[in-house]
Amino acid sequence: MSRVGLAVIGVVASALLGGAVPASAHFQMLYPGESARMRGGALDLLMVFTHPFNGGPTMKMEKPNALYVITQRGSDGEKEKIDLLSLAEPFEFVGGEKDTGTAYRAAVPATRVRSLGDYVFVLEPAPYLEESEDKYIQQFTKTIVNVGGVPGNWDQTFDLPTEIRPLNKPYANWTGGVFRGVVLSAGKPVPFAEIEVEFVNRTPGKQGWTGKPQVKAPHPSLGGQSIRADANGGFAVGLPRAGWWGIGALNVGPVKEHKGKKLSQDAVIWVQVTTVK
Amino acid sequence: MRVFFAALCLPILWAAPAAAHSPLVACFDNEDGTITCEAGYSDGASSAGQVIRVLQTNKRLILENVFDKKGTYTFKKPVTAFFVEFIGDTAHLATFDSVDLEK
Known part of the structure; x- marks a missing residue:
């Protein structure tokens, strides 16, 4: 068969596969279970680098560079930063196609999540080498938990190389609502940043995903949605379904190289949506 | 650790922003013979x-x-x-009762 013939078959096969498998983006998960808690108490943080809509493949994580929580009760309350890295333990996470990858979890004791207020969990992972793209990916990730309804520092920034500053409480969103945020790099807005939005399509368990996918995407562009920030780095995302949604701004951080290869420093924030009953 | 939590008793004053x-x-x-209470408001006020x-029951x-x-x-x-x-x-009031003790 001629090279042209092989190329045509390749293109057709790619198109067919593209149609059958919804596009799904890399997302660094930092999953606490419930984000809006009536009471404080121990929580298990799950850290897995995956494609949450498809459920995999699961990427191998190295030990994170940093894991901490910054808590604050009330708008004018004192901030307290607590290092959690020593709690991070590796394990093998079973993905949706029974693939496995090294993930981390941290059992955060009740003494660390006791008071009313906001708890901004921050994960700074080690760069991950994406061999298929010959580049590193490092996703600075925030997940915000609230205890008891007294807000604190959910809307603040935390001097990360890149981060998404929320304009809505990430733990207080009804289905059908809108989540807004601003993409920042070195503290400054990133105009027209590329942003991916993805629904966590299965429930994370202690060892891997549980249950079947909740949603089927009829088109690749719906599995992992891609949007752009506006000229001021701001964006708004509709939230049509209850559950967890990942929002990631790609290649927006200030450092562009790691170990002689390209580095994509991304900013990820997690949003939980609650059904209106 | 035992955690008590509030049962809210809220006068709803929709007309008063x-x-x-x-x-x-x-x-x-605190399991040392003391109880610590914290309070705040839903808008972050102190x-x-x-x-x-x-009070006793x-x-x-x-x-x-x-x-x-x-x-x-x-x-x-x-x-x-x-x-x-x-x-x-x-006149905002929030309460919790020891019947709401978490076991």
């Missing part, structure tokens, strides 16, 4: 200087004081069942 926030209170058994009352007053600048107050654990009132501004 300044009173649109809700008081919230939570208490913890409870500093506002009144906390600890028959409503007999055990103590009355104010939250400190962090919105916290610690007291000796009563020997009987009790409940706590957070007397917020403009």
Whole structure:
């Protein structure tokens, strides 16, 4: 068969596969279970680098560079930063196609999540080498938990190389609502940043995903949605379904190289949506 | 650790925007013979200087004081069942009762 013939078959096969498998983006998960808690108490943080809509493949994580929580009760309350890295333990996470990858979890004791207020969990992972793209990916990730309804520092920034500053409480969103945020790099807005939005399509368990996918995407562009920030780095995302949604701004951080290869420093924030009953 | 939590008793003042926030209170058994209560508002406002009352279930007053600048107050654990009132501004009231103790 001629090279042209092989190329045509390749293109057709790619198109067919593209149609059958919804596009799904890399997302660094930092999953606490419930984000809006009536009471404080121990929580298990799950850290897995995956494609949450498809459920995999699961990427191998190295030990994170940093894991901490910054808590604050009330708008004018004192901030307290607590290092959690020593709690991070590796394990093998079973993905949706029974693939496995090294993930981390941290059992955060009740003494660390006791008071009313906001708890901004921050994960700074080690760069991950994406061999298929010959580049590193490092996703600075925030997940915000609230205890008891007294807000604190959910809307603040935390001097990360890149981060998404929320304009809505990430733990207080009804289905059908809108989540807004601003993409920042070195503290400054990133105009027209590329942003991916993805629904966590299965429930994370202690060892891997549980249950079947909740949603089927009829088109690749719906599995992992891609949007752009506006000229001021701001964006708004509709939230049509209850559950967890990942929002990631790609290649927006200030450092562009790691170990002689390209580095994509991304900013990820997690949003939980609650059904209106 | 035992955690007590608030059962809210909220006068709903929809017509008064300044009173649109809700008081919230939570208490913890420090397991050293003391109880710590924290309070605040749903809009992030502080409870500093506002009144906390600890009462027996028959409503007999055990103590009355104010939250400190962090919105916290610690007291000796009563020997009987009790409940706590957070007397917020403009008659906002939040309470919790020892029947709501988490086992």
